[in-house]
Amino acid sequence: MYEFKYHRPGTVRQAANLLAKNEDAKVIAGGHTLVPVMKQRLASPPHLVDLSHIEGLNEIEMKGRALVIGATATHFEVANSPTVGEAIPALAELAGMIGDPAVRHRGTIGGSLANNDPTADYPAAVMALGATIVTNKRRLKPEEYFQGLFSTALEPDEIITKVLFPLPKKAAYVKFRNQASRYALVGVFVAKRPSDVRVAVTGAGSNGVFRLESFEEALKKRFSHKVLDGLTVAAEGLNSDIHGSAEYRAHLIAVLARRAVEAATAKE
Amino acid sequence: MAKISMIVNGNPVTANVDPRMLLVQFLRENLRLTGTHVGCDTSQCGACVVHLDGRAVKSCTTLAVMADGHEVKTIEGLAADGAPLHPMQEAFREHHGLQCGFCTPGMIMTAVDIVHRKGNDLTDEVIREELEGNLCRCTGYQNIVASIAAGAKAMAKSDLA
Structure with a gap:
């Protein structure tokens, strides 16, 4: 792994500022995609901005007719959340099928979506449920968000903050x-x-x-x-x-x- | 360099580390807790599993700086030096749940995590499903599964978590 500077912002705004200020900076939350690719030297971001200390960013709640999942909610949290289990059981099941138990304890929904691996599970749920991806700048529909292999509509200083899932029948x-x-x-x-x-x-x-x-x-x-x-x-x-x-x-x-x-x- | 502080096996530790240092390197090289192993180094084999705030994680895929302010438990922290083994360790010994032993610390830390999440009565099916992220290349899992089932039961009667 190459050297990098590590930043730990306390708010989304601070995180976005760090991304804007430092060229090629990358966001890290669970690190279960980024750390492996950095170890392989497939990625060598000079700056890492750690979202895991931003309070409330992993919250899961019902808001009106939508299930809202915070970006740093882990696969474990989504799989075991009674709120998700009641609102969209298929989504809880999907999260429980990602990787293995130890990976689910660290990997996050925001990380999976930001990475947009063509074999990842969450993109299928977001696309089929017609979820809205909320960032620090705007709201994106899946059709505009997903832009091909490992690419998304996210700008360099844009951060996913939550995902809104309308309830299916x-x-x-x-x-x-x-x-x-x-x-x-x-x-x-x-x-x-x-x-x-x-x-x-x-x-x-x-x-x-x-x-x-x-x-x-x-x-x-x-x-x-x-x-x-x-x-x-x-x-x-x-x-x-x-x-x-x-x-x-x-x-x-x-x-x-x-x-x-x-x-x-x-x-x- | 980044200053980090965490509780490891109940003891507070503080160090200055390069941000790219992995948690497993920090445990092995700085703290000399060499019970945690590096197997595949690609988050698949589970030889490096430790508990971070009570949950099993792969320490080869976790940066040491990301464990700052948190609590880590390694295989060395399951039972005190010289004291009787933790019931899960004892079950692996009793049921011959290891051959070369390389995967064993990760297996045991994962097993204890399974018990914390799924309780003391574990079916073989649940154990095998939960062992998804731990690879053993010697024994063929049969005795590992038997050890975990027995260890889980024994943990119900033990003071060691």
Whole structure:
């Protein structure tokens, strides 16, 4: 790991100022993505701004009709929060499937979203639930926020402060894990929302998380796995690597989408 | 350099460290607590698991500066020197839950964390699921799982947390 200067702001405003003042500074919270890539020297930020001492940034609460999760809430906190479990159980389950217990004790929702790893789980939930990403500057819809592999709409001095999840009527997340890394080879999040249905896929797209519109249209007419019979996914634009071909991932998406709808409808 | 202070195994420690120093390096090299191991160094194997404020974390993926102001417990802190072993350590000894022993400190710290979160009656299924982040390359896990189940039960009757 290369040398860096470490900063520990007490407020989001101070953190944003530090980012603005120090070129190529990076934000750290749980450090479970950033520290490994710094150890590999794939990243060498000259400044680290630690958000973990900002009070209240990990709060989880209901505000009106939305579940609000603070950016530094750990996967463990989201998975075990009674508020999340009651409002969007599928989201609690998703958080409980990330990495392993020790990783979940440190990794945060804000970190996962800011990194936008194409195999991460949270992007699928944010996309399918139509969550709003709140930063120190603005509010972003998933379609504007996610901008491809490891890239987001975040500006250099912009910090995610919380994520607003509108409550779905039904939702479920099913993932097929890579046997070694436990990252999603494919993950599908299905959400029946008051106005529409969304199906979001992670792990498979060569451009990161994406929505499956043909499946959404079918499910909008009737929210049952039966309407997905015969629907297939094109392999074009999907990842192909040593873990699975694009065709295999295309097949998995259709299977997992079906299972996710089954799981969502089973939770009456 | 950054000045850090934390409680390690009940003792306050203060040091000046390079911000890039990992918690595991700080424990091993500065404090000479070499029971915590570095296995894969990529957050997968769990040989470096310690408790940070009572929760299992991978100390190879945690900066020492981020533990500043917090409480750390390592394998050395489970039972006092010369005193009887912690029930989880004793269970690993009794049930032959180790072969080369390299993964054992991390296994035991993870096991104690599982008991704190899931209670004293653990099914094999729960134990195997919870051991997701700990790798053993010798024993094949069977005796590790048996040790944890027995250790969990024994912890119910022990004063050691």
